[in-house]
Amino acid sequence: MNRQHVPQALFTQSPPRLGNSFRDDPLLAGWLRRVFPVASLPGIAAELDELGRVAGGALYALQLADRLNEPVLTQWDAWGNRIDEVAVSPLWREAERLTLGHGLVATAYERERGRHARLEQFAKVYLFHPSSDVYTCPLAMTDGAACTLLQSGNRALMERALPHLTSRDPAQFWTSGQWMTETTGGSDVGRSETRAVFEDGCWRLYGRKWFTSAVNSQMALTLARPEGNPQGGMGLAMFYVEVRDGAGRLNGLCVDRLKDKLGTRKVPTAELTLDGTVAELVGQPVDGTRAIEPMLAITRMWNSVCAVASMRRGLALARSYAAERLAFGQPLARLPLHLDTLAGLEAETWGAFLMAFLLVELNGRHECGELDDEQRALLRLLTPLTKLVTGKQAVAVVTEVVESFGGAGYLEDTGLPALLRDTHVLPIWEGTTNVLSLDALLRSDLHSGLAALLGRASACVRGVAEPRLAGAARQGVGAIERAALWLESAQDPERMQAGARRLALTLARALQLVLLCEHAQWLLDHARDARGLAAALRYSRAPVDVMHDFDPSLDRQLLGG
Ligand SMILES: Cc1cc2nc3c(=O)[nH]c(=O)nc-3n(C[C@H](O)[C@H](O)[C@H](O)COP(=O)(O)OP(=O)(O)OC[C@H]3O[C@@H](n4cnc5c(N)ncnc54)[C@H](O)[C@@H]3O)c2cc1C
Numbered sequence: 001m002n003r004q005h006v007p008q009a010l011f012t013q014s015p016p017r018l019g020n021s022f023r024d025d026p027l028l029a030g031w032l033r034r035v036f037p038v039a040s041l042p043g044i045a046a047e048l049d050e051l052g053r054v055a056g057g058a059l060y061a062l063q064l065a066d067r068l069n070e071p072v073l074t075q076w077d078a079w080g081n082r083i084d085e086v087a088v089s090p091l092w093r094e095a096e097r098l099t100l101g102h103g104l105v106a107t108a109y110e111r112e113r114g115r116h117a118r119l120e121q122f123a124k125v126y127l128f129h130p131s132s133d134v135y136t137c138p139l140a141m142t143d144g145a146a147c148t149l150l151q152s153g154n155r156a157l158m159e160r161a162l163p164h165l166t167s168r169d170p171a172q173f174w175t176s177g178q179w180m181t182e183t184t185g186g187s188d189v190g191r192s193e194t195r196a197v198f199e200d201g202c203w204r205l206y207g208r209k210w211f212t213s214a215v216n217s218q219m220a221l222t223l224a225r226p227e228g229n230p231q232g233g234m235g236l237a238m239f240y241v242e243v244r245d246g247a248g249r250l251n252g253l254c255v256d257r258l259k260d261k262l263g264t265r266k267v268p269t270a271e272l273t274l275d276g277t278v279a280e281l282v283g284q285p286v287d288g289t290r291a292i293e294p295m296l297a298i299t300r301m302w303n304s305v306c307a308v309a310s311m312r313r314g315l316a317l318a319r320s321y322a323a324e325r326l327a328f329g330q331p332l333a334r335l336p337l338h339l340d341t342l343a344g345l346e347a348e349t350w351g352a353f354l355m356a357f358l359l360v361e362l363n364g365r366h367e368c369g370e371l372d373d374e375q376r377a378l379l380r381l382l383t384p385l386t387k388l389v390t391g392k393q394a395v396a397v398v399t400e401v402v403e404s405f406g407g408a409g410y411l412e413d414t415g416l417p418a419l420l421r422d423t424h425v426l427p428i429w430e431g432t433t434n435v436l437s438l439d440a441l442l443r444s445d446l447h448s449g450l451a452a453l454l455g456r457a458s459a460c461v462r463g464v465a466e467p468r469l470a471g472a473a474r475q476g477v478g479a480i481e482r483a484a485l486w487l488e489s490a491q492d493p494e495r496m497q498a499g500a501r502r503l504a505l506t507l508a509r510a511l512q513l514v515l516l517c518e519h520a521q522w523l524l525d526h527a528r529d530a531r532g533l534a535a536a537l538r539y540s541r542a543p544v545d546v547m548h549d550f551d552p553s554l555d556r557q558l559l560g561g
Contacts (some may be wrong), residue, residue, distance in 0.1 A: 016320040022052025059131040071268035084255040095135035109166040118364030130313035133266035138175040138214035140302030144295035145176035177220035190233035196224035215270035233289035239279035252276035263421025300387040304356040307390035314401035347538035351512030381449025384436035389508035391427035437500040472540035476513035479545040
């Protein structure tokens with residue numbers, strides 16, 4: 001008997017299947033109908049339909065087949081020349097082709113699309129990300145670099161780099177890195193050690209960059225301290241670097257090694273030594289941490305949408321599996337407790353989606369100069385809040401998705417462990433949860449942001465007629481009001497810092513609840529669709545208000561510090 005064959009009498013489970021990720025996503029479809037002008041919808045939907053077909057079909061199949069391929073760094077050629085070439089995986093090469101075809105970066109800069117350019121771009125990113133093996137990482141930084149250069153006012157650099165960063169032509173397209181983190185820290189980049197020296201008529205950089213993702217990019221924006229500048233973030237300046245010269249030679253830098261990471265294993269994240277790297281000053285020779293902020297605002301928006309996309313992918317797989325997998329005589333999908341588990345995840349995904357795309361909408365309108373002061377304050381607060389809460393939600397949802405497959409979820413060749421590992425980076429890079437909570441508390445002009453948030457939430461309550469939705473929306477507004485009261489009454493800075501994460505999560509979850517109620521009402525009114533109502537009510541049952549004051553001296557006692 002050939003033992004490689006499975007005896008016919010034994011059962012084998014059919015794997016989860018993905019369909020067209022666009023057609024299978026009623027949340028996206030409903031939201032598109034709500035935000036886009038009717039006339040532009042068919043064109044947008046046709047492109048999303050094509051992307052959804054590929055993302056759930058050929059690209060997903062390639063992703064599973066390409067599972068074991070990782071980037072390879074070749075440091076030397078046969079003749080002893082230092083070359084530091086990075087070969088990326090086949091899926092990444094295909095992802096670049098799709099990026100250009102669908103203009104995943106370019107769409108945002110095609111100004112004829114007006115205030116909807118960002119919404120259109122991120123609807124595509126949302127469909128593309130989960131099958132891209134995090135090719136969205138270099139795209140986020142590319143978009144961030146384009147935006148930063150646009151705002152810098154440096155005409156020469158804009159003319160040099162922007163046509164590449166926003167191109168749809170493979171011969172022209174560049175991606176950009178963002179070299180900030182050093183061994184001294186990624187949260188506190190003010191401690192950076194990289195020096196900028198003005199030599200022979202140009203700036204040269206000397207130092208070590210500790211995390212540089214997508215090191216195969218053609219350019220990067222980075223921070224360095226011009227000689228003589230003071231310590232701290234104020235003493236840093238932002239520089240533009242091209243990684244190689246016209247002949248392909250490295251620009252005074254070497255790739256020491258690629259990092260061996262928990263996840264994002266297809267992303268070549270490197271440690272670099274800069275040893276006389278020729279660089280151009282983008283703006284002033286000071287205040288680089290402020291100058292690079294537009295980059296972070298954009299990459300945090302990408303992070304938020306990619307987090308929601310990972311949740312959606314996990315749920316699509318879990319729901320497909322639950323429809324097929326039998327336990328106790330029924331498909332899992334019919335077992336009340338399994339259904340309850342998946343419904344909780346679905347409601348989380350709806351809340352995260354609506355918040356992430358509100359952020360996208362505000363950014364798009366900001367770029368078109370349409371925001372007033374109040375809306376700008378809301379945008380400043382929403383950027384860290386959305387990034388931090390969606391990162392946490394994605395990890396929680398995808399963790400539960402893995403469990404929903406039982407033992408199969410733990411097996412590498414299902415692709416599920418990779419989805420989980422890739423999701424785990426979302427709360428870390430582009431600012432950890434704590435750092436973003438403090439950013440919201442201390443740096444985003446919280447008081448005006450809070451007033452704007454409360455205004456947005458209260459307007460929402462007024463527009464919600466369905467009594468259960470109105471009750472849930474009031475619950476959200478109440479949580480925001482209590483958070484605002486805490487902030488007003490808090491006197492002790494140490495206590496405030498210690499409560500920053502609870503404050504941020506409360507505001508974020510309360511806003512998600514309110515947005516869910518608003519969208520649910522719209523779906524009832526315009527599509528007679530009660531799924532939004534179910535999502536909002538389900539979401540409202542989970543704790544929204546996680547605020548509580550706590551004495552940090554008790555924390556010290558607990559930890560023995
Ligand atoms: C896969 C991957 C790719 C990356 N790619 C890039 C890249 O391309 N470019 C780049 O510049 N960086 C990159 N990074 C680095 C990333 O941005 C940093 O790791 C991150 O910002 C955290 O910095 P750190 O690692 O130095 O941690 P630390 O700053 O040392 O933080 C350690 C812990 O302390 C907490 N903490 C720090 N400050 C405070 C505070 N004031 N209050 C409370 N808690 C605090 C943090 O929340 C964290 O939990 C990448 C990281 C990863 C994992």
